[in-house]
Every structure is written in structure tokens, then in C-alpha cells.
Amino acid sequence: MQLRALGREAASPGLSSQLADVLLALPAYHQLQEKALSHVPGAARPFPPARVLRLLTGERGCQVAGQLGEALKGAGLRDQLRSRCQEERELLPGLLGLLGGVADSATSGLGLEGAGALWSRYWNLLWAACAQSLDLSLGPWRDRRAAAQQLSQALGQASLPQECEKELASLCRNLFHQSLTWSWDQGFCQALGSAGEDQSSLASSSHTTELLQQLFPPLLDALREPRLGLLLCQPPGPTPLALGLCTLQTTLVWFLGKTQQHLAAWAPGSFLVLIQKNLPPLLHEAAALSRLAAEESLGLEVEQQLGLEIQKLTSQIQLLPEESLSLFFQECHKQATQGFEIYMPRGRYWRHRLSPELPSIPSEYAGLVVRTVLEPVLQGLQGLPPQAQAPALGQALTAILGAWLDHILAHGIRFSLQGALQLRQDFGVVRQLLEEEQWGLSPELRQTLLTLSIFQRLDGALLCLFQQPLPKSEVQRRPPCCCTCNEVQSIELPSSSLNSLESLEPPLPPGAPPAQTAQLLSTLWGGGPSPEAYLVGNQQAWLALRQHQRPRWHLSFLSCLGISPES
Helix, strand or coil: CHHHHHHHCCCCHHHHHHHHHHHHCHHHHHHHHHHHHHHCCCCCCCCCHHHHHHHHHHHHHHHHHHHHHHHHHCCCHHHHHHHHHHHHHCCHHHHHHHHHHHHHCCCCCCCCCHHHHHHHHHHHHHHHHHHHHHHHHHCCCCCHHHHHHHHHHHHHHCCCCHHHHHHHHHHHHHHHHHHHHHHHHHHHHHHHHHHHHCCCCHHHHHHHHHHHHHCHHHHHHHHHHHHHCCCCCCCCCCCHHHHHHHHHHHHHHHHHHHHHHHHHCCCHHHHHHHHHHHHHHHHHHHHHHHHHHHHCCCCCHHHHHHHHHHHHHHHHHHCHHHHHHHHHHHHHHHHHHHHHHHHCCCHHHHCCCCCCCCCCCCCHHHHHHHHHHHHHHHHHHCCCCHHHHHHHHHHHHHHHHHHHHHHHHHHCCCECHHHHHHHHHHHHHHHHHHHCHHHCCCHHHHHHHHCCHHHHHHHHHHHHHHCCCCCHHHCCCCCCCCCCHHHCCCCCCCCCCHHHCCCCCCCCCCCCCHHHHHHHHHHHCCCCCCHHHHCCCCHHHHHCCECCCCCHHHHHHHHHHCCCCCC
16 A cells, blocks of 8 residues: 555655655565464465566556646647656666665565666556556547547657657557547448448438548558558557458448449439449549558568458459449340330331431430430439540440340341431431530530441441332333443442431432432542441341342342442
8 A cells, every 4th residue: 555655646856765665664574474474374465576566657657647648638748758757767766775675585586687677677667557547548539549649749759768668659559550440430330321321312322432432541541650660560459451351342342232223223323423423532542552552561471361352352343333334234225125125116117118208307216215215324424524424425325226226136127218217317316315405515525426336337237228229110121231220229328427327318219300319429429438338247137127129030130230239
């Protein structure tokens, strides 16, 4: 009790004298204690020098921790550390009295060799007790990260004993790690809660993404600390690498599930905002974590394994945009296919005779299907930069138009010239939709989209369907080798690109005025790319969909015209 009471006193010459008196009395106490033990075993415990030091430094450490805790709330922490070290040095004369007890004790065997060793032992125990008490006094309501930064700064400015710096630096590491773990736990729980609140809300998805993104900066700071000389050894608890790996795993699983959910519900707006707006910041954070994990000097095998897993997961996350757009393409193709199956007419609708009044209005099904699939995509891309709009729009257009062509081929829909011209008008719905001002697409982006290869496929399909001769009833018999070019109605590719599908001139019925014929010829032979440049790879399948095809026995008579057998 007397030692504990002395430990709570402020350091002073008087305290040093009292401490010396108590320590010098210990040999006499031990002699009496040995006599008492011979009669009453376990009557009292001895006070060897090591126990005396632990009792004394435990009380002194609590006192110093209380004073440093008050300094952490305000200013002057560096001066407080210096003054506490100076005060503790005043106890040295009293502690030297402990050496006398050791010298007189035949059973001590503690190896306290001289004043230097005793003082070093005292410093180690004192500052270890101080750090432990200060850690407990901060409590969960204090900002441990701020306290660690303040204490670390004071240690760098004050010239303190090595034992003091060692223990307080260890305390800083523990405080940093505790702050990291608590902050990560709180943020991770919030992210999980947000992910489960609303499975379809766009605002909820954006909030969850922000919460996941906020988990990365503390982890990155913790991995950078070794290079600053702060993290000298690993504190207990989960390492930043383990927390980073868990964060990456959760991010990957959540994004994969969310993208599939939006696509299954056909909510392309939410999907595109998630992929094009919310995902890029997370990709940046994941890449930074992977770089630090690769650069980190990992001594333990488990840390090396964690680093490899982080790099592997980061590679998977970096592929999310590409994989998500692939899923997006498949869903767009599926939606468009279902629409064409339900609404696109077949049969006689496409086999009408050529009329002087050429088609000028798209079919109802075309606007219905294209707008049903493409308008939600355009709505979801509004507000995003063109470089983010282009990939998604390219995938959507390729999927919709590809499904359109696949549907025609799968059902073997036959087209007359009139039907082919109507199909050209229907294809034009896509361009009209892209040009609407409400979507805010830049002219450069529209031009880029119109150069997609799928538009060349459209042009090639139309080119094949336009190469139709007149029906047999409209062709007069001629000598076998006479040129009958004027009696074969066909449409060839005009001078300009067919990307817009507007430069194709309509075929002229028999007996057209000379001026109209001259205008058509001028369009046909105005130069530009050859028709072969726009032919589709499966042109034989498209040529087979023409309603009027020259019988094969008749093709040999047209060799003088230079027309291919399928023309």
C-alpha cells in the first residue's frame, strides 16, 4: 500500500527520499517474512526488486498517462512529454536504494547490474504502463487516429529517451490500427445495410457504391505508413491487406449481382449509371490497392498470399466494364428478338407489287420495338460524357439491328422491291431516334455510331434485296443475246455511303419519264464505293429472300450483260 501511495505522488526530491527509505527497509521486511513463513506458510508475499518496480511503474505510468491525456485534448503535448521525463529522472536517487536491497539479498538473482540497468528497466516498465493506461483512457468516443497523429508528431519533435519513444511509438501503431479497424467495420456494415435496403432503387445503388468507395482510403493510408517509418511492426488484429481483400471480394460480388439484377428487370438506365458512372471510381481505388500490395515488402507467407489474392481480384474487377457490356449486349439482343417475334409482320406485308407511291413512313412495329429497347438506354446515358456513351450505345445498336437481321433470316421473310423499300424506311427509325434533340447526342457521336459495322450489314442486306428483276409476266421475250438491261429492274449502291440509308433512290416503274430516268442514272453512276464493299458475308441467304428471282435456265442468256447469276 505504501509503494502504491508513493507511486501516485508527484515526482519531487521529497518523494525520492521517501522511496529510498521504503526500499532500504525491504531487507529487514524480507527477514521477518521468512520467519513468519516458517510458522504460517503463505502468510505474506515477498517484495523482490522486480515486483517493486512493477508496482511502482504501474502507478507512475497511470499518473503520466492521465497528464498526457489532458494534453491530447489541447496543446502542449510535446512540452508535457519533456517535463514528465524530467520529473521521472528525479526519482533516480531513490531507486538506487533498491540496489542495496539487491546486494543484501542472496536470493534475488534478478540481474540488475548497476544504476544504468536499473534505470533502463524502470523506463521500459513505466512507459509500457503509460501506453496501456493511455490506450484505455481514450475510449471508443475519442478519435484514435487524430490522437495517434498528434502523439506521433510530438514524438518527432521532442528529444525523449529511447525507451519512451519505443513504447509510445508502439502505442501510435496500435491506435492507428484500431482506428482503421473500427472505421472499416462501421463503413462495411453501412455498405451491407445499404445493399439490402432497396434492391432496385438507383439512389440506393449509388449510395452503396459511395460507401464501398469510402472503405478504400483508410486501407491505402495504412499500407503507405511503413514507407513513412511509422508502421515498424504489425499490430494485433486483422491486417490492412486482409481488410482490403474482403473489401474487393464484397465489391465484386455486389456489382456482379447488381448488374444481373438490373438487366433481368430490363432497367438499362440503372445498369448504365452503375457501370459508366459509379464503377470507374471503384476501379481506380482497387488499382491503387493492388499497386500498394504489390510494392509492399511482405515477410510472412500469409501476407504474400493476401497480396496475390488482391492482385487477382483486382484483375477481375478491372474486367467488369467489358463483361457487363457483354451481358448488356446479350440482354438488348434478347429484348429486341422478343419484340420482333411479336410485332414484326410476315408474309404478304413484304411482297406487295411495286407502286408509284413509294414507302415514306416506317412501319408501326419498327418504331415500337426500337423505341422500347433503345429509349431506356438513351435515357440512362443522359448526362454522361460522350466517351462513356459510345460503348454502351454501340453495343445496344449492334444488338438491336443484329436481332432484326437475324429475325428476318430465321423466318425466311421474302421481300419484293416494294417490301425492300419499306424495310429501308423501317431501318431509318434508328437514325431518326438518334437525331432527336431530347437525347443530347453530339453530332460527332452520332457520326461515330453510324460507322459501326452493323450498319454495313444493313446496307449489304438491302443491296441484296434490291437486286430484283421484274416478274416473268412483265418481261417480254427477246432474242437470246439481245441486251435487255432496260427491262431488268435493279437497284445498285449509290455514290454515297449507305450508313444513313437515305441515299438509295427508289426503282422506276416501266415507262418512267426520261428526266426521272436520267436522275436515277446520275445517282447510280456518280462514283464512290463499289457495291461489293457493302455486301454482307451471308449474301446468298439474303439473295434467296428476293421474291422475284430469274430462273437459272434463263441466266445463261444474260452473260452479255455482265450480271451475276444471283442478280
